[in-house]
Amino acid sequence: MIRVVADTNIFVSAIMFGGLPGAFLDLALRGSFSLIVSIPILDELDEKLRLKFQVSADDSSAIRAKLEAIADMVTPPENLAIIVDDPDDDRVLECAIEGRADFIVSGDRHLLRLASFKSIPILTVRQFFSAAQPVQNS
Numbered sequence: 085m086i087r088v089v090a091d092t093n094i095f096v097s098a099i100m101f102g103g104l105p106g107a108f109l110d111l112a113l114r115g116s117f118s119l120i121v122s123i124p125i126l127d128e129l130d131e132k133l134r135l136k137f138q139v140s141a142d143d144s145s146a147i148r149a150k151l152e153a154i155a156d157m158v159t160p161p162e163n164l165a166i167i168v169d170d171p172d173d174d175r176v177l178e179c180a181i182e183g184r185a186d187f188i189v190s191g192d193r194h195l196l197r198l199a200s201f202k203s204i205p206i207l208t209v210r211q212f213f214s215a216a217q218p219v220q221n222s
Contacts, residue, residue, distance in 0.1 A: 086117040091190035120183030124175040
């Protein structure tokens with residue numbers, strides 16, 4: 085099964101706005117691919133939802149619990165320092181390495197600028213759907 089790490093902005097977009105990120109998250113919830121997450125990614129998601137979008141603590145906790153229930157949780161052993169302009173993006177790279185991801189899906193310009201990291205392609209949601217065509221039909 086395809087293993088995928090999503091950047092926090094994909095989760096936020098999916099939850100708050102739907103669209104292609106929402107379709108991506110729906111596929112993850114249905115088990116069409118293995119979603120990989122780490123505590124730092126979930127912590128950042130929780131912070132963004134509560135502080136930037138005023139999502140209640142209860143709702144944010146429920147979202148986190150749902151993601152923890154369906155995802156493969158990993159604990160990266162190393163702290164990378166690759167993306168100087170946004171160190172939070174390094175948490176995504178760490179998660180992808182530890183989780184043996186096939187893809188990183190992001191809307192973040194710092195990550196997308198890398199194009200790949202340690203042979204893991206970094207794609208937008210649209211690019212992921214094109215690259216992993218069978219996933220959409222699951």
